[in-house]
Amino acid sequence: xLREQSPSSDDVDLQSVxxxxxxxxxxxxxxxxxxxxxxxxxSDACDxxxxxxxxxLESLTETGLLVESTEVRSDGHHTTRYDVAFDSVTIALAEDxxxxxxxxxxxxxxxxxxxxxxxxxxxEA
Numbered sequence: 001x002l003r004e005q006s007p008s009s010d011d012v013d014l015q016s017v018x019x020x021x022x023x024x025x026x027x028x029x030x031x032x033x034x035x036x037x038x039x040x041x042x043s044d045a046c047d048x049x050x051x052x053x054x055x056x057l058e059s060l061t062e063t064g065l066l067v068e069s070t071e072v073r074s075d076g077h078h079t080t081r082y083d084v085a086f087d088s089v090t091i092a093l094a095e096d097x098x099x100x101x102x103x104x105x106x107x108x109x110x111x112x113x114x115x116x117x118x119x120x121x122x123x124e125a
Contacts, residue, residue: 014101016063017089026056029066029082036069036081057082064103065089 020026028046037045043053060066060082067085070078088104 012064012101012103014091014099016059017065017101017103020059020063020065021089023056023059025052026060029053029056029060030084033066033082033084036083038079038081042082064105 025046025048028048029042032042032045039053039057040050042048042057043050046053048056057066057068061068064085066082068080068082070080072078085105086103087106090102090104092100092102094100
């Protein structure tokens, strides 16, 4: 069973996205995620210390650039995997001359949407 947590595209903060994308280790993590991976797998693949990898994953997830899913297993050993949550990031100049950022989120399968809803219910309980 998978539980997935992903932010809404409306929750995206311009400065947070710029800060995260300005970080070389964060960009390497995004480039490496061709399939969902655990923090340890990313740490090894990106040659980034595990503690740093966890910090980068937290920032990337909070900004909405990554999605976190948890595989709940009957043996009690749950596995958290990370994947890229977006297809594109767009920064635009609004009519009032302010900058806006928008994420075009990846389309999710029905089972992923159900898992996201279940995750939201669990967070509220």
